[in-house]
Amino acid sequence: NATNDVTAFGTGVFGERKRFEAQAFDGMFRLFDETRGDGVVTFDNTTGTNLDVVSINKMFTDGSAVDAHANAQITYDYYQDTFGRNSVDDNGQILISAVHVGDNWNNASWNGRQMSYGDGDGIRFHPLAAGLDVAAHEMTHGVIQHTANLIYRNESGALNESFADIFGVMVDRDDWLIGEAIMADGTIGLRSMEDPTDLIERRTQAPYPDHWSRRYTGTLDNGGVHINSSINNKAAYLVSEGGEHFDVTVNGVGREKTEQIYYRALTLYLTRSSDFSMMREAAIQAAGDLYGSNSDAVAAVEQAYDAVGVY
Numbered sequence: 001n002a003t004n005d006v007t008a009f010g011t012g013v014f015g016e017r018k019r020f021e022a023q024a025f026d027g028m029f030r031l032f033d034e035t036r037g038d039g040v041v042t043f044d045n046t047t048g049t050n051l052d053v054v055s056i057n058k059m060f061t062d063g064s065a066v067d068a069h070a071n072a073q074i075t076y077d078y079y080q081d082t083f084g085r086n087s088v089d090d091n092g093q094i095l096i097s098a099v100h101v102g103d104n105w106n107n108a109s110w111n112g113r114q115m116s117y118g119d120g121d122g123i124r125f126h127p128l129a130a131g132l133d134v135a136a137h138e139m140t141h142g143v144i145q146h147t148a149n150l151i152y153r154n155e156s157g158a159l160n161e162s163f164a165d166i167f168g169v170m171v172d173r174d175d176w177l178i179g180e181a182i183m184a185d186g187t188i189g190l191r192s193m194e195d196p197t198d199l200i201e202r203r204t205q206a207p208y209p210d211h212w213s214r215r216y217t218g219t220l221d222n223g224g225v226h227i228n229s230s231i232n233n234k235a236a237y238l239v240s241e242g243g244e245h246f247d248v249t250v251n252g253v254g255r256e257k258t259e260q261i262y263y264r265a266l267t268l269y270l271t272r273s274s275d276f277s278m279m280r281e282a283a284i285q286a287a288g289d290l291y292g293s294n295s296d297a298v299a300a301v302e303q304a305y306d307a308v309g310v311y
């Protein structure tokens, strides 16, 4: 209830001081924020009993817990403020984050109910909770589950991953990279939407694809869901920022229109089995709904999907 809500403080993985809503509880404090939907709560998985992260005073010192909690709040606010969406299910579903999951686990996940973050091994990744785009990526998997629910395999799976990246970079607004804050291996990020070929994909040891003709057609990674996502990522980047790509010129329309187009396509037009061609049509339809069928936005979408070879 409102009387227990407090403002607490903490230091993130990289030492940044943060301030966020938490709760007073039996003379202690816990990472439970009741001001957003049905709550934003952060657990320390090492306690095993799924206990909220608690502190004897208002200063939390577990960097992963502080970052996971603050990033979940930021992502909740993004969906509320940008689209009027109340959490992953648009019905205030509690946002649960578990940190210190696994043993130096180089990954993060959404399991249908909660976000989980590994500590990373310090060679490939720093603690993954430190990445705002990672939190937004994982929470977006929750939004996808409650909307188009794209099957996590082949093209629909690549769209699932692409939407998680798209809203990951829209929340973590300052670049078009995924994971730039958490790489320990000296690379600029895990994936780049601006130029996917800037980075080598680990499973194929090939640059991420930036055109349909370069798609991965094997069976690894559920049919390349984290590989072919880069084709749609490049298209979304071009819709927003524009550019010249494979001799096609795209006149971008900016992040504000791009996020509205992709959210409307995801929530109104895509279904579980949608493929890249249906993605093109859904984005054209959404852009037309929002900005007019003869708008710059519709033109940008058509140009962008032409540029990555998706018709």
Ligand SMILES: O=C(NO)[C@]12CC[C@H](CC1)C2
Pocket (backbone or CB within 6 Å): 107, 108, 109, 128, 134, 137, 161, 178, 179, 190, 226
């Ligand atoms: O793409 C992903 N999951 O589907 C990642 C991999 C590294 C970041 C955390 C989880 C993004």
Ligand SMILES: [Zn+2]
Pocket (backbone or CB within 6 Å): 137, 141, 161, 164
């Ligand atoms: Zn993902």
